[in-house]
Amino acid sequence: MDEEMIRRLLNREYPSGVRNSNTRTNDCPSVNRDLPQQSHVHEFAASTLFALAGNNRHNHRFSGVTSEIIPLPGGDHKHAILTNTDSFGHHHEVGVETGPAIDVGNGKHVHFVSGETTLDDFHFHQYQFTTLIQNPLIIECPCQCDCDCRRNNR
Numbered sequence: 001m002d003e004e005m006i007r008r009l010l011n012r013e014y015p016s017g018v019r020n021s022n023t024r025t026n027d028c029p030s031v032n033r034d035l036p037q038q039s040h041v042h043e044f045a046a047s048t049l050f051a052l053a054g055n056n057r058h059n060h061r062f063s064g065v066t067s068e069i070i071p072l073p074g075g076d077h078k079h080a081i082l083t084n085t086d087s088f089g090h091h092h093e094v095g096v097e098t099g100p101a102i103d104v105g106n107g108k109h110v111h112f113v114s115g116e117t118t119l120d121d122f123h124f125h126q127y128q129f130t131t132l133i134q135n136p137l138i139i140e141c142p143c144q145c146d147c148d149c150r151r152n153n154r
Contacts, residue, residue, distance in 0.1 A: 039069040042079060042098075042110070043132040048117060048125030053090070060085030060117070060125060062094055076100040079111060079131070092117030092125060108133045 045063040066079035078098045085092045095118075098111035114128035 039077075040134040041068055042066045042134050044081065044113070044129060045132075046113075046127055046129035048085065048092070048127045051123045051125045053088070053121045053123050056088070058088045060088060060092060062086065066098065066111075066131060070097065072100060081113065085117060085125075090121040092120050094118075094127070098131060102130070104133060108136075 043063070043065055046061070048060045048062075050057050050059045062083050062085045064081065064083040066081050068079070069077040070080060071077050078100055080095075080097050082095045083093075085094065094115070096113055096115040098113045101109040101111060103109050110133055111131045112128070113131065115126070117125045117127070
């Protein structure tokens with residue numbers, strides 16, 4: 001697990017500061033354009049690969065929501081994930097950064113994720129999965145605001 005990534009997550013450095021969520025107004029002109037905007041997140045649900053703990057062959061499940069975007073050179077981005085697995089007499093931690101965005105059409109994307117859990121009960125698990133599509137029920141508004149056309153999917 002990347003200790004620098006965990007430090008940045010705990011210090012809320014991706015991203016930091018006061019942000020304008022655009023969720024409390026229907027009126028595009030009333031949005032304070034001077035505040036940075038919140039970026040998107042992705043849901044995920046995954047299972048680890050099987051491993052042995054003593055004589056018990058088992059796997060774990062985990063789910064959650066990623067961090068907001070972490071900008072990459074060239075205009076792409078990634079996200080951070082920090083969560084625990086479910087318990088099988090023990091649990092593992094999952095701390096990883098996703099890969100860059102993978103276009104799936106219609107302005108939507110997912111991210112590929114792979115890595116290893118923490119070592120617990122004398123073993124670890126590998127995992128690989130993709131995040132779910134960002135904002136799956138929202139059709140992007142041409143003016144990138146939170147007006148009625150976006151919320152009502154017109």
